[in-house]
Amino acid sequence: MEFRTLRAFVEVVRQGGFSQAAKTVFTTQSTVSKAVKQLEDEVGVALLERIGHRSVMTAAGEIVYARGVRLLADRADLLAELAEVRGLKRGVLRLGLPPVGSATLFAPLFAIYRQRYPGIDIDLDEHGSLDLEEKLRAGSIDFAGLQLPLAEDFEGQPVRSEPLVALLSSNHALAQRSAVSLEVLGDIPFIVFDDGFSLHRRLMRLARARGLDPVIAAQSSQVDFMVELVAAGLGVTFLPRTIAAHHAHPMVRRIAFEEPELNWSVAMAWRRGAYLSAAAAAWLDLVREIHSGAASSDVSV
Incomplete structure (x- = not known):
């Protein structure tokens, strides 16, 4: 059943005849008549009884009219909703x-996005990188903030790359150094993120590549807690330079690394070849607008 023929029939009933219906749908009376005949042929029953110059609905016609009015209204609503989605007046x-x-990294982007598209709902999922990668592959999220390098089935827009720094208690013998190597810290217990975090896996790979087998004093997902453990002299932890600066502690010293490969590079990632909704495409445009100069080899704060 075509909406074109259904609308022709509904307008004939509404307008009281074929000639007035033709004016409403901007076509000829003959075209309207053919459309109603096509609809009658499709449903297999007469919908209108022609009595002189008048057309009166049959019992079947009354059923089709009542349903048709609702179908046409639902179609109009559907098209309006789709127009709002395309126009970024609504969506997720x-x-x-x-x-x-x-x-x-992302709070400033949130603020800009919400200001530009107040009708878009943001469904936020906060997890470690392993969980985020699984959700991205499954299509349950549009984007994930992941560390570079990305898996082959992902694409990404680099957002930030900066060095890692070591955090030691200010009472530690190495705390006054301006820079250290990972090997020098190898005998100090490590305070690290949970193993669901890519920063954990990257740090452990780098340590083992240097022949280190560090003792893990604690694992956590809370930066403040890790910094407090360092202040208490429990061990050393490792954070991106900007994040370490935001969690400054009077009893903790931040020390640069001598190795340039000890860095933290983050991208906004999406599934390669995935369909991006209008809301998702607008987010990606914003990320590229703000971070177009970012590259995985950049070191900037």
Whole structure:
């Protein structure tokens, strides 16, 4: 059943005849008559009884008219909703962000996006990188904030790259150094993120590549807690430079690394070849607008 023929029939009933219906739908009386005949042929029953110059609905016609009015109204509503989605007046953006660094990197983007598109709902999912990668592959989120390099089935827009720094208690013998190597810290217990975080896995790979087998004093997903453990002299932890600066502690020293490969590079990632809704495409446009100069090799704060 075509909406064209259904609308022709409904307008004939509404307008009281074929000639007036033709004016309403901007076509000829002959075209309207053919459309109603096509609809009658399709449903297999007469919908209108022609009595002189008048057309009166049959019992079947009354059923089709009542249903047809609702169908045409639902179609109009559907088209209006789709127009709102395309016009970014409504919709949903599904974001997956890691707990580490999101406030620094993505809160400003949130503010701009909400200001531009107040009708878009943001569905935020905060997890470690392993969970975010699974959700991104499954299509349950549109984007995820992930560390570079990305898996082959993802594409990404680089957002930030900066060095890691070591955090030691200010009472530690190494605390007055301006820079250290990972090997020098190898005998100190490590305070690290949970193993669901890519920063954990990256740090452990780098340590083992240098022949280190560090003792893990604690694992956590809370930066403040990790910094407090360092202040108490429990061990050393490792944070991106900007995040470490935001969690400054009077009893903790931040020390640069001598190795340039000890860095933290984050991208906004999406599934390669995935369909991006209008809301998602607008988010990606904003990320590119703000971070178009970012590259995975950049070191900037």
